[in-house]
Amino acid sequence: MTNTAPGFSFAIESAPETGLARAGRITTPHGEIATPAFIPVGTKATVKSVLPEAMADLGAQALLANAYHLYLQPGPDILDEAGGLGKFMNWDKPTFTDSGGFQVLSLGVGFKKVLAMDATTFRSDQVIAGNKDRLAHVDDDGVTFKSHLNGSFHRFTAEISMQIQHKIGADVMFAFDECTTLHNTRPYQELAMKRTHEWAIRCLDEHQRLTLERSQKPYQALYGVIQGAQYEDLRREAALDLGSMSSSGISFDGFGIGGALDKASLGTIVGWVNETLPQEKPKHLLGIGAPEDLFVGVENGIDTFDCVLASRIARSSAVYINDGRINISNASYIRDFNPIDSECDCYTCRNYTRAYLCHLFRGKEIVAATLATIHNERFIVRLVDQMRAHLIAGTFHEFKADFLGRYLHRSGQASN
RNA sequence: GUGGGCGUAGCUCAGCUGGUAGAGCACUCGGUUGUGGUCCGAGAUGUCGCGGGUUCGAGCCCCGUCGUUCACC
Numbered sequence: 001m002t003n004t005a006p007g008f009s010f011a012i013e014s015a016p017e018t019g020l021a022r023a024g025r026i027t028t029p030h031g032e033i034a035t036p037a038f039i040p041v042g043t044k045a046t047v048k049s050v051l052p053e054a055m056a057d058l059g060a061q062a063l064l065a066n067a068y069h070l071y072l073q074p075g076p077d078i079l080d081e082a083g084g085l086g087k088f089m090n091w092d093k094p095t096f097t098d099s100g101g102f103q104v105l106s107l108g109v110g111f112k113k114v115l116a117m118d119a120t121t122f123r124s125d126q127v128i129a130g131n132k133d134r135l136a137h138v139d140d141d142g143v144t145f146k147s148h149l150n151g152s153f154h155r156f157t158a159e160i161s162m163q164i165q166h167k168i169g170a171d172v173m174f175a176f177d178e179c180t181t182l183h184n185t186r187p188y189q190e191l192a193m194k195r196t197h198e199w200a201i202r203c204l205d206e207h208q209r210l211t212l213e214r215s216q217k218p219y220q221a222l223y224g225v226i227q228g229a230q231y232e233d234l235r236r237e238a239a240l241d242l243g244s245m246s247s248s249g250i251s252f253d254g255f256g257i258g259g260a261l262d263k264a265s266l267g268t269i270v271g272w273v274n275e276t277l278p279q280e281k282p283k284h285l286l287g288i289g290a291p292e293d294l295f296v297g298v299e300n301g302i303d304t305f306d307c308v309l310a311s312r313i314a315r316s317s318a319v320y321i322n323d324g325r326i327n328i329s330n331a332s333y334i335r336d337f338n339p340i341d342s343e344c345d346c347y348t349c350r351n352y353t354r355a356y357l358c359h360l361f362r363g364k365e366i367v368a369a370t371l372a373t374i375h376n377e378r379f380i381v382r383l384v385d386q387m388r389a390h391l392i393a394g395t396f397h398e399f400k401a402d403f404l405g406r407y408l409h410r411s412g413q414a415s416n
Numbered sequence: 417g418u419g420g421g422c423g424u425a426g427c428u429c430a431g432c433u434g435g436u437a438g439a440g441c442a443c444u445c446g447g448u449u450g451u452g453g454u455c456c457g458a459g460a461u462g463u464c465g466c467g468g469g470u471u472c473g474a475g476c477c478c479c480g481u482c483g484u485u486c487a488c489c
Contacts, residue, residue: 044450064450102450108448111452135452146451179450258450286450293449309449316448316455331444369453 007219008171008253009053010282013139014391020301021245021276023391026254026282028171029218030092033061035303036391037280038289039096039385040377041313045079045089047377049369052091058346058378059275060384062093062171064306067164068156072147076167077359084169084218086211096306097170099161099224101258102287104143108136110181110260118252122402125354138178145264158202166220168211174256174286175203181260189229193238202246208248221253222283226273229259235269239276249317254282257302261288274301275330291320291407295400310380314372317361322406328354328372331363334399346378 007029014023026033033039040047040055043066047055055063060126065085070076082088084097111129131137135146142157163175180189207222224242228234245251257273266288276282279294282303288294289307297305317329321341326333328340339349342359348357348371359366383403390399 041451048451048453060478066450069451080423096450098450106451174450177450256450261449261451289449305449307449308451312448312451315451315453318448327445356441366453 001015004069007282008221010254010280012280015394018391018394018396019299020271021299021391021396022301022303024282024303026094026303028062028221030094030171031061031091034092034385034388036298036388037061037304037307038062038381039293039304040171041065041306041308042089042383043308044071044073044087045085047373048315049366050311050373050377052089054370054374055349055377056091056093058374059381060093060377061098061381062304063089063091064096064098065168065170066100066103067097067161067168067173068103069166069167070097070147070168071100072154073150076164079169080167087171094172095170095175095176096172096284097168098166098227098286098306099165099174099176100143100156100159101174103145104136104138104177104178105179105181105260107145107148108134109136109141109184111135120299138192138195140198142176142199143178158199159206162203162206162210166207166214166217169217170220170286171218172221172223172254173207175222175224175226175252176201177258179258179260180227180229182262184229186231186303189231189234191229193227193234197226197238197241197245200224200242200252201244204245204247204252206230208250223254223256223282224252224255225258225286227259229230229271230262230265232272236276239273243277243281252281254284254303256284256286258286263290263293266293267300270297270300270302291380292404294380295387295404298384298391299396299400307380310376311373314376315369317357317372319375321359321374322403323409327387328357330358333358341357341379344375344379345382346375348354348372348375 012022012024018074024035026035038063040060042063044353051294079085079088086092100123100140109129135148135413137144142155145154145156146271158176165173165265178192180192190335226238226242228238242252242255255277259269261269270285283301284304285302287307288297288305289309292304317327318325319328319340320345333354336354340354341349352371357368359370386399390396
């Protein structure tokens with residue numbers, strides 16, 4: 001089954017035997033993405049510390065950048081003049097851009113706060129920024145940001161986000177949404193979701209206008225974003241509305257699932273949404289990327305993921321191995337002349353030792369981040385690729401049991 | 417030689433008019449999920465230069481001594 005838009009399509013390749021989980025293929029003007037796939041994040045048109053060529057070498061099929069950050073620097077016109085995001089950064093494969101919706105949260109109520117995960121652990125002043133502390137303020141029409149770079153004020157609306165994302169020129173764009181935390185009240189979640197829906201319609205309209213206006217450019221797909229926090233009725237309502245939403249004669253090419261998601265209820269929430277959304281369109285889970293969470297996403301129907309976790313933790317010396325997650329700068333690795341993971345096929349593991357990485361981190365050398373990020377991104381990209389292969393082979397559940405049995409064993413011991 | 421200052425955690429230093437010690441960095445270990453190259457959290461560390469004395473009690477007061485530094489001869 002294939003959903004076709006000019007230059008963009010998605011085809012499901014696996015037999016429908018494992019519930020929502022599926023393997024598929026996204027086609028964009030800049031090439032294909034075999035799904036499920038993990039899409040590394042290059043917020044400012046670079047995966048921090050790693051060359052685009054190295055990202056291609058480690059198997060990344062696409063990269064995701066951020067409209068808000070690129071709007072502030074260098075500005076969308078520069079990207080447009082450069083020939084688009086991919087051309088600008090010497091990346092000839094598919095690209096995605098996030099809309100800036102996440103910054104509504106990360107610079108708004110979540111600014112310098114705990115955005116996570118366990119809603120019961122924190123006091124409200126630890127999770128909700130005071131009004132005067134925020135760099136983003138939301139109203140029904142849009143968001144006013146105060147730049148974290150120089151304090152200047154900037155206005156984002158659905159239309160402006162689409163204009164910026166069209167100029168950036170990624171193959172897949174996201175509708176401008178309001179991302180909330182689990183700590184917002186239920187009435188606020190309803191309000192935010194209502195805004196997100198109104199903005200979704202405005203995004204479709206502006207997207208259609210810009211697509212016609214820029215018809216000489218490669219087609220850019222638009223994904224709607226499903227919000228609704230931890231509430232089943234809101235999630236299903238959002239999925240139903242956006243799934244069937246049509247305006248200016250077009251509908252969404254795919255969907256993102258957003259929000260600060262609770263680890264424990266991640267699968268349940270994604271399941272509600274993907275049961276309700278049209279099956280034939282691609283689903284992207286925004287911002288999720290811990291190994292155990294990727295399995296949950298895939299088995300609940302997610303096709304693509306993006307996440308900064310692998311690269312962020314790499315910069316502070318945490319690396320994934322099949323036996324869990326280790327901190328390569330720990331004293332125990334000072335004289336360990338083995339690769340990070342002897343089973344890993346990444347550039348770092350083929351050429352460098354734990355002792356060298358340990359030394360580089362302790363010396364605060366730049367290439368420490370490079371080598372650790374290459375390893376972690378390869379680990380996560382390969383993990384999701386393996387899930388795809390096992391979905392096609394019909395052995396997904398065995399693979400999941402084997403992998404997690406080993407990966408989580410270490411944290412189960414958790415005495416060190 | 418004389419006079420003064422300073423010797424407290426690996427480092428730089430706080431310790432009010434005496435009540436057996438703290439901070440930052442470093443160190444050890446966690447954490448980070450649509451990225452403000454960060455940030456957050458936890459932990460370990462001392463014969464308070466040395467030896468006497470006064471006191472119920474001294475890192476704080478007194479004497480001596482060693483080291484260091486400054487000023488003056």
